[in-house]
Amino acid sequence: xxxxxCLVVGATGRTGRRVAxxxxxxxxxxxxxxxxxxxxxxxxxxxxxxxxxxxxxxxYVVPPPVPGPVxxxxxxxxxxxxxxxxxxxxxxxxxxxxxMFGRNMVSAEEAVRGAPLEWTVLRASNFAQxxxxxxxxxxxxxxxxxxxxxxxxxxxxxxxxxxDAAVAALTERDRxxxxxxxxxxxxxxxxxxxxxxxxxxxxxxLTYRQITCDAYVAELVGQGVSRHExxxxxxxxxxxxxxxxxxxxxxxTTVLERAPRTLEEYVVxxxxxxxWNAxx
Numbered sequence: 001x002x003x004x005x006c007l008v009v010g011a012t013g014r015t016g017r018r019v020a021x022x023x024x025x026x027x028x029x030x031x032x033x034x035x036x037x038x039x040x041x042x043x044x045x046x047x048x049x050x051x052x053x054x055x056x057x058x059x060y061v062v063p064p065p066v067p068g069p070v071x072x073x074x075x076x077x078x079x080x081x082x083x084x085x086x087x088x089x090x091x092x093x094x095x096x097x098x099x100m101f102g103r104n105m106v107s108a109e110e111a112v113r114g115a116p117l118e119w120t121v122l123r124a125s126n127f128a129q130x131x132x133x134x135x136x137x138x139x140x141x142x143x144x145x146x147x148x149x150x151x152x153x154x155x156x157x158x159x160x161x162x163x164d165a166a167v168a169a170l171t172e173r174d175r176x177x178x179x180x181x182x183x184x185x186x187x188x189x190x191x192x193x194x195x196x197x198x199x200x201x202x203x204x205x206l207t208y209r210q211i212t213c214d215a216y217v218a219e220l221v222g223q224g225v226s227r228h229e230x231x232x233x234x235x236x237x238x239x240x241x242x243x244x245x246x247x248x249x250x251x252x253t254t255v256l257e258r259a260p261r262t263l264e265e266y267v268v269x270x271x272x273x274x275x276w277n278a279x280x
Contacts, residue, residue, distance in 0.1 A: 004057030153188030
């Protein structure tokens, strides 16, 4: 497959940029596409998709925030001669029922699994990198993370492992075709414990506080997040509280033929890089 070009949709995101780097290191041609990349890709502008898909063998896809567009994208990909799609989704997506959370991912899964091409779905637990690159980072810099999560743990998965799994699914012949993998870290960790690990590794005083979903929604709205988006995030925590995705799986070991990275490994790497250093 080294002569075949891989498309990475969402190439500037947390998983996409890591997938693209791994493919390039292997000598595989990469078409890195996003709204801010040289190769422009926008889910709201389907007129530009055909040019992006031309000459592509396999594509890694991070779904858009709204349901629907991946159906047309998968059809365009098949028509363009794309052989394989690898989709990032969320743990236990087929058990979310009528929840507002994750409708975009459920829709994208339906699109990819119904398309006339090879596919793999990677359903990931909450990212370890959320603590250092996304929504939990700013509160930790301020000294306290407050979330509607209590004693039900989460098997945080390292984005580096997700990227490794994506590259395997994109490049290895047949083994991952028509597979749905539930990707988790090696052990469940409560949010309070995760914050304690970060505090110890960074040498800072950090606290975790459990709040209600309503209080969390109000806090997000106060930060400028739309009410709809805030409600969706709160529903994610409600689903997690049910415990249906709190256990670990062996799927990363199956895909990578090694144990997944621990949360402690991520925390040490990030702390050494100064991710949680106190603002000056």
